Amino acid sequence: MIDAQMLAVVALVTLGLSAVVFRKNMIKIVMGISVIGSGVNLFLVSMGYREGSTAPIFTASRNAWMSLPTPQALTLTSIVISLAVTALMLSFAVLFYEKYGSIDTTKRRLKQ
Amino acid sequence: MSAIVKTVSAFMTVPMMIFGLYVILHGHLTPGGGFPGGAVMATAVAMLIAAFGLSQSDARKKDAFSLFESIGLLAFIAMAFVGLQSTFFANVLAGHGWIFGSSVSYGPNPGYLETGGVIPIMNFAVGIEVFAALSAVMLAIMLHRREKHD
Amino acid sequence: MKALRHLTMAAFFCFLLAGAMYMHGVGTPERTQMDDYFIKSSQEETGANNVVTGILFDYRGFDTLGEASVLFAAASGVILLFRRKRNEQ
Numbered sequence: 001m002i003d004a005q006m007l008a009v010v011a012l013v014t015l016g017l018s019a020v021v022f023r024k025n026m027i028k029i030v031m032g033i034s035v036i037g038s039g040v041n042l043f044l045v046s047m048g049y050r051e052g053s054t055a056p057i058f059t060a061s062r063n064a065w066m067s068l069p070t071p072q073a074l075t076l077t078s079i080v081i082s083l084a085v086t087a088l089m090l091s092f093a094v095l096f097y098e099k100y101g102s103i104d105t106t107k108r109r110l111k112q
Numbered sequence: 113m114s115a116i117v118k119t120v121s122a123f124m125t126v127p128m129m130i131f132g133l134y135v136i137l138h139g140h141l142t143p144g145g146g147f148p149g150g151a152v153m154a155t156a157v158a159m160l161i162a163a164f165g166l167s168q169s170d171a172r173k174k175d176a177f178s179l180f181e182s183i184g185l186l187a188f189i190a191m192a193f194v195g196l197q198s199t200f201f202a203n204v205l206a207g208h209g210w211i212f213g214s215s216v217s218y219g220p221n222p223g224y225l226e227t228g229g230v231i232p233i234m235n236f237a238v239g240i241e242v243f244a245a246l247s248a249v250m251l252a253i254m255l256h257r258r259e260k261h262d
Numbered sequence: 263m264k265a266l267r268h269l270t271m272a273a274f275f276c277f278l279l280a281g282a283m284y285m286h287g288v289g290t291p292e293r294t295q296m297d298d299y300f301i302k303s304s305q306e307e308t309g310a311n312n313v314v315t316g317i318l319f320d321y322r323g324f325d326t327l328g329e330a331s332v333l334f335a336a337a338s339g340v341i342l343l344f345r346r347k348r349n350e351q
Contacts, residue, residue, distance in 0.1 A: 006282035084336030201323030
């Protein structure tokens with residue numbers, strides 16, 4: 001039996017990788033990489049979930065049965081790094097457009 | 113943009129900035145912290161750029177954001193060095209009664225602001241860094257596009 | 263060529279699905295001693311109610327230092343890529 005979270009992870013990773021493999025538009029490739037990152041983040045967080053637990057925050061919490069905090073902390077790291085990498089990839093796409101006049105990855109001819 | 117968009121975004125900038133500061137300063141009590149709060153504050157800058165466009169002084173603003181980015185990272189590393197009497201990144205302020213130094217016992221509580229030791233200070237440094245880094249990136253790309261179009 | 267790509271993607275999807283089928287179930291993690299220690303002693307040791315923040319800035323501060331450095335390097339890289347060239351002014 002497959003859990004719903006794992007199904008979502010499989011769907012997200014497959015969708016993102018399909019965008020990377022089949023699309024020629026550079027912006028769509030960057031979007032695909034971001035979707036793969038979202039799938040991996042969902043995988044990490046759902047691995048740290050405990051049945052019937054609350055968020056690991058003690059402010060006005062009902063009980064001390066909490067989900068694992070370490071995967072959440074590392075997911076926060078992963079989100080910030082994927083944000084930085086996305087900004088860098090998009091700026092490379094802008095520079096590519098100015099040099100070649102297109103963001104199609106198959107057209108790599110210098111602009112006249 | 114139209115006058116409606118300009119007016120509403122000018123009104124919304126202050127609540128967005130204050131919400132970002134709230135998320136940063138309550139990072140050790142509620143969900144959030146330096147990274148999400150800085151992103152919220154950078155969103156306000158993005159909204160201002162989208163509504164009002166660029167002005168002549170934006171190259172200097174980009175340099176100022178770049179400076180604040182460095183200041184945030186350096187403050188974070190300095191707060192890590194403060195704990196060097198025991199180890200790097202040791203929380204020397206927690207539970208010692210000085211600034212942010214109230215001790216907390218185990219269990220749910222309503223949340224007291226003056227706890228956490230170096231954590232709120234580090235949160236603030238990281239928040240400044242994230243806010244300045246994202247704003248500088250957006251301004252750099254927008255300024256480049258404007259130069260190319262002129 | 264196109265058919266080969268589609269076939270590879272289908273094979274990868276089946277691989278992921280099989281992996282998800284044999285995955286350890288969601289909701290019942292084993293080996294939680296480290297996280298239980300964090301939850302139990304984070305408030306007394308770091309003073310933070312938010313255990314995630316306590317881990318991020320105290321127990322695993324080096325992770326956060328690397329993360330902030332990566333963000334700084336990426337922002338510097340973007341600013342450097344879009345710098346104004348001296349002979350264009």
